Amino acid sequence: MSNENGLNRRRFLAAASAAVGAAGLGAAAIPFVRAMQPAQDIIAAGVIEVDLSDVRGGEMRTFLWRQQPVLILRRTPEMIERAGRIDPGTLKDPATPEERVQRPEWLVCLGVCTHLGCVPSLQPGRLPGFDQPGLLCPCHGGQYDTLGRRVAGPPPENLYLLPHEFLGDTRLRVGAPSFAGVSAAVRKLENLPKP
Amino acid sequence: MTRVPQWLQDRFPLRELLERHVTEYPAPRNLNYLWSFGALALLFLAIQIVTGLWLAMYYKPDAKLAFDSVQHIMRDVNWGWLIRYLHAVGASGLFFVVYLHVGRGMYYGSYKEPRELLWWIGIALFFALMAQAFTGYLLPWGNMSYWSATVITSLFGVVPVVGEQLVTWLRGDFAVGDATLNRFFAFHVALFPVAVIGGLVVLHLTALHRVGSNNPEGVDLDKHGPDVIPFFPYYVAKDLWFAGLALIAYFAVVFFLPTYAMEPLNWEPPDLLATPGHLVPEWYFLPFYAVLRSVPSKPGGAVAMQAAILIVALLPYLDRSPVRSARHRPVKRVLTLLFFVNFAVLGWVGAQPPSSAGVLLAGRVTTAIYFLYFALLPLLPRFERARPAAKGRWA
Numbered sequence: 347m348s349n350e351n352g353l354n355r356r357r358f359l360a361a362a363s364a365a366v367g368a369a370g371l372g373a374a375a376i377p378f379v380r381a382m383q384p385a386q387d388i389i390a391a392g393v394i395e396v397d398l399s400d401v402r403g404g405e406m407r408t409f410l411w412r413q414q415p416v417l418i419l420r421r422t423p424e425m426i427e428r429a430g431r432i433d434p435g436t437l438k439d440p441a442t443p444e445e446r447v448q449r450p451e452w453l454v455c456l457g458v459c460t461h462l463g464c465v466p467s468l469q470p471g472r473l474p475g476f477d478q479p480g481l482l483c484p485c486h487g488g489q490y491d492t493l494g495r496r497v498a499g500p501p502p503e504n505l506y507l508l509p510h511e512f513l514g515d516t517r518l519r520v521g522a523p524s525f526a527g528v529s530a531a532v533r534k535l536e537n538l539p540k541p
Numbered sequence: 542m543t544r545v546p547q548w549l550q551d552r553f554p555l556r557e558l559l560e561r562h563v564t565e566y567p568a569p570r571n572l573n574y575l576w577s578f579g580a581l582a583l584l585f586l587a588i589q590i591v592t593g594l595w596l597a598m599y600y601k602p603d604a605k606l607a608f609d610s611v612q613h614i615m616r617d618v619n620w621g622w623l624i625r626y627l628h629a630v631g632a633s634g635l636f637f638v639v640y641l642h643v644g645r646g647m648y649y650g651s652y653k654e655p656r657e658l659l660w661w662i663g664i665a666l667f668f669a670l671m672a673q674a675f676t677g678y679l680l681p682w683g684n685m686s687y688w689s690a691t692v693i694t695s696l697f698g699v700v701p702v703v704g705e706q707l708v709t710w711l712r713g714d715f716a717v718g719d720a721t722l723n724r725f726f727a728f729h730v731a732l733f734p735v736a737v738i739g740g741l742v743v744l745h746l747t748a749l750h751r752v753g754s755n756n757p758e759g760v761d762l763d764k765h766g767p768d769v770i771p772f773f774p775y776y777v778a779k780d781l782w783f784a785g786l787a788l789i790a791y792f793a794v795v796f797f798l799p800t801y802a803m804e805p806l807n808w809e810p811p812d813l814l815a816t817p818g819h820l821v822p823e824w825y826f827l828p829f830y831a832v833l834r835s836v837p838s839k840p841g842g843a844v845a846m847q848a849a850i851l852i853v854a855l856l857p858y859l860d861r862s863p864v865r866s867a868r869h870r871p872v873k874r875v876l877t878l879l880f881f882v883n884f885a886v887l888g889w890v891g892a893q894p895p896s897s898a899g900v901l902l903a904g905r906v907t908t909a910i911y912f913l914y915f916a917l918l919p920l921l922p923r924f925e926r927a928r929p930a931a932k933g934r935w936a
Contacts, residue, residue, distance in 0.1 A: 377620035
């Protein structure tokens with residue numbers, strides 16, 4: 347083998363070995379990268395069931411799901427009718443009632459104000475400057491109707507939704523294995539993953 | 542390899558470092574594969590550090606939580622079982638490689654002048670490695686973890702006058718407990734890795750590069766002569782190839798036999814009221830454990846166990862022959878190979894329950910043979926006819 351051939355062969359072998367080595371290192375890195383993802387128990391804790399039987403009309407419950415506050419509001423017929431009268435086109439973040447709730451009687455959403463993250467509270471009477479009940483955020487005065495849609499104040503978006511499924515009339519399954527919650531920022535039911 | 546941007550070169554001697562220590566570093570051309578074990582040890586150390594770091598992301602060093610956190614890693618953490626087995630098998634792999642590395646040194650006389658300091662730094666590294674393994678073994682908080690920590694920490698009680706207080710101080714409690722676990726975690730994750738890597742490995746390699754590698758013939762080589770070749774690419778390529786083989790063996794164990802060297806009792810939490818019937822350390826401690834048990838007194842056993850390791854440090858002075866390599870010393874060659882076999886038998890003895898008289902006798906005989914080797918070495922030059930090294934011929 348001439349010198350020229352030998353040099354080319356050596357270069358080829360070195361390059362080929364380096365390429366295979368790099369591929370090997372890349373493959374070896376995969377388990378370590380994946381190991382830093384949320385562990386299976388965290389994923390499994392992403393789906394919980396709650397009992398609805400003690401929530402009366404007009405009442406709101408808050409509970410923690412994945413360290414995030416979730417609101418369940420049992421809407422009265424008056425609440426349903428009044429929120430239905432709002433024209434979605436006038437909203438900052440337009441959404442129709444069908445895009446927000448599976449059953450009109452139950453609002454299920456994340457209780458995290460889309461402005462800066464405080465937990466809004468229920469105003470069963472009237473919101474200030476508004477002729478309907480709704481949710482009021484104490485921090486900067488953001489206001490949401492009983493469908494969690496932003497109607498006044500600094501919040502840019504409606505309250506975020508999370509996957510939920512009604513089990514009969516008394517139980518609710520909330521969350522999905524890999525659903526992140528607030529950071530997913532889902533505002534319409536059709537964009538939610540299955541529980 | 543030496544094309545370094547000038548901007549960097551003006552501020553950092555990268556090119557010089559690479560040339561002096563890698564691309565133009567002179568290495569003997571006749572090194573065999575036994576010389577690859579040092580680099581392999583560095584590879585396994587890197588594996589232990591990376592896998593250990595990942596384990597530390599999930600491990601909880603609290604006596605109430607530790608055992609369960611390990612199970613969490615095994616079951617819930619994505620690929621956690623793999624990272625755990627890589628670390629556990631890697632510890633055995635590291636010791637296996639280090640024993641072969643030391644054995645190479647003993648056989649070829651790599652401890653002789655001018656490499657005495659290199660040898661002693663290596664022994665310090667071995668002590669640090671044993672401490673690292675010992676502290677690491679407590680962390681899973683299994684039954685064997687707890688009891689072996691109890692036995693070994695109580696050994697410090699043989700120190701005169703302050704022995705018992707020393708044991709309590711070491712444990713942080715009057716028995717091995719949460720205080721011990723937490724500090725062993727600190728030692729295992731912060732103290733010994735820094736001391737081992739930051740300190741001793743750097744010192745070890747620095748000392749090595751000052752004197753250059755020994756070689757199987759044991760002869761001094763002219764560093765600018767025809768018998769040296771540059772470390773890169775030749776020994777980089779050779780070590781990479783051998784590392785590939787070693788990794789095949791390593792992964793074969795990790796994927797098919799991960800629990801082969803793992804004590805079954807450690808899959809249970811500690812039972813503080815009942816010592817297991819058969820206390821056994823990990824395999825790499827077995828020879829020294831056998832020495833410990835062969836001496837009937839507690840202080841005697843502890844001293845003998847320490848002496849068994851420390852006596853290796855005396856090799857540069859015990860071995861008085863002017864010839865380095867056992868290749869050219871027929872008597873030392875046989876004695877050293879017998880020493881290695883005896884070491885393995887000592888290991889077997891360490892694994893046996895101490896009850897039978899036969900095992901006790903075997904332990905004492907093998908311990909005696911172990912120390913006899915070091916006693917005989919100084920006498921060898923009197924009657925050994927060492928064959929002179931053949932000049933210019935590499936086997």
